[in-house]
Amino acid sequence: MREQLAVVGNLLALELGIMVNVPIYMDNMATTPVDPRVLEAILPYFGPHFGNASSKTHVFGLTAADADGQAREKVAELIGARAREIVFTAGATEANNLALKGVADMAGAGAHIIASTIEHKAVLDCCRTLEGRGVEVTYLPVAANGQIDLDDLAAAITDQTVLISLMAANNEIGVLQPLADIGRLAKERGVLWHCDAAQAVGKVPLDVESLGIDLLSVSGHKLYAPKGVGFLYVRSRNPRVRLQAQIEGGGQENGLRAGTLNVPGIVGLGRACELAQKEMVTESAHLLQMRQRLIEGLDTRLGALSVNGDLDSRLPGNLNVSFPGIDGADLLLGLRDIALSSGAACSSKEETSSHVLRAIGLNDDLARASLRFGLGRFNSMEEVEFAIDRVAAEIERLDSNLTTAVKARELTAH
Secondary structure, eight states: OHHHHHHHHHHHHHHHTOOOOSSEEOBTTTOOOOOHHHHHHHGGGGTTOOOOTTOTTSHHHHHHHHHHHHHHHHHHHHHTOOGGGEEEESSHHHHHHHHHHHHHHHHOTTOEEEEETTSOHHHHHHHHHHHHTTOEEEEEOOOTTSOOOHHHHHHHOOTTEEEEEOOSBOTTTOBBOOHHHHHHHHHHHTOEEEEEOTTTBTTBOOOHHHHTOSEEEEEGGGTTSOTTOEEEEEOOSSSOOOOOOSSOSSOTGGGTSOSOOOHHHHHHHHHHHHHHHHHHHHHHHHHHHHHHHHHHHHHHHHSSOEEOSOSSSBOTTEEEEEOTTOOHHHHHHHTTTEEOBSSOGGGTTOOSOOHHHHHTTOOHHHHHTEEEEEOOTTOOHHHHHHHHHHHHHHHHHHHHHHHHHHHHHHHHHO
């Protein structure tokens, strides 16, 4: 199938006079390819440096432990943290679980948590589980632009509130929350703040000290590192955050996350964070340039675009748009030479429309008519031009078919 798509897509590209190789990947919000420089750093730890980082009585273990320490420093530097505040996990989902359940379990009965209605399912499902254990959860609504109202947040905080869990950037619409204001409010009220930053870290500057973040979750595969590795930042002072471990059995990660360290993954994550630190400014400018061209091109071909979420306070590589009257599933089916999505990858098997798009006011039909572009490090302007032509052509085809079907129904009715 992939080979057939490549042949057809490359023929289309030649017809359009655009030099690209298809299929094109534009679903970087779901996952990113491993950067070749990251892969190069990882490979020795699948070979000669295979030691267990906890085995410090011989050179194999010491080599692995040294690699872990160096990666920990690089990860911490990217977010303005200390190396000892990094807890390596299997990804942001595990980190979210450790943050929410760890805080709630330490607080005990009567605890109160605040989240938003557009959090990732890894947070929302945790909240549902905690509600079943007697924890009270307040779900903040968001405005049409995808951001919370700070007055709503302030009003929701009570004497029993132990945690605010609000994401940095949404995985579907890419909207950034007012992070500094959230951190300031949390500190004023003496409440811990957990930030799911899986989509934001490495894409926009995030400093846990200046933003007042107490817990922060990250997935490696969202920033060009491998799948199966991530981390949770846990503040060690002002205040020191205390968590109940959710995985026990070895005492690794200061007792917060037992299990043999995934040294190859950790090395890759460290290298990915190092690259993001060096290249974030230039990469963001490139992504913004491509996104602007994508908007202009689609707008020219299809008319005024219906962009979902705030366009200014947004991840540079994200664009989420709706095409009224078009079925998103049909659109994706017709665009098999471009990897895109109509929502979160983690919820792609669900038949209901996006909870995020419904939360910002879209009805089910419009939510299902949405398309998410996730531009990334390895996309080019030529690929954007190809995507503009293909998406516009497919929308025009589907719209023509829809118009024909409507006219046929009208004739039948008469």
